[in-house]
Amino acid sequence: MNGKQNIYQKKINDAINKNNGIVTTSYFDKNKIPRVYLTKMVREGLLTRVGRGIYLSHDAAYDDYYFFQLTYKKCIYSYTSSLFLHNLIDKIPEIKEITISNNYNVNFHDKELFVHYEKKELFQIGIAEVKTIFSNPVKTYNKERTICDLIKNRKAIDSETFVKGINNYLRSKDKNINRLMEYAGLFKIEEKAVELLEVLYG
Helix, strand or coil: CCHHHHHHHHHHHHHHHHCCCEEEHHHHHHCCCCCHHHHHHHHCCCEEEEECCEEEECCCCCCHHHHHHHHCCCCEECHHHHHHHCCCCCCCCCCEEEEEECCCCCCCCCCCEEEEEECHHHHCCCEEEEECCCCCEEEEECHHHHHHHHHHCHHHCCHHHHHHHHHHHHHCCCCCHHHHHHHHHHCCCHHHHHHHHHHHCC
């Protein structure tokens, strides 16, 4: 292996180690690494293709939440998926729930997915970055936005999940009731939020 090949291989290995076993074709292109190295590593069983332009090392964990968002970067995890990412429920949801702006057109190929559409001016409210259980960063709504979504669409939420999510939020040390009420005003559910807090929060 010549000097240039050594440099390429070191860059690839460093990226894989830094990103929990994940490397993308965009990384190869950005760093001007010939994709023949990618093909070689796949052929040798060192990498496996897990999505469009996404490759995983043979000893790394399969992080579905992270891989999905790498493919669909404009999607924000919401509702039950957000509850799970914030550790407000402990059971992994059977389907992923995401929110997208209603001016975003995309065809999803994931069957285990529920898509919520939001007005452009409300879509950006409360976006946060959290780590998955495999320590990869994903975008979701913060706790307060998530609770507002639950209140706003209470009839569509499983009652056990609703109560558990709200109660665990109210027990969390980093809750922000002022922010919650600010968001409730923006979504025009202030009265419902106050009523719920009076019952559960005392």
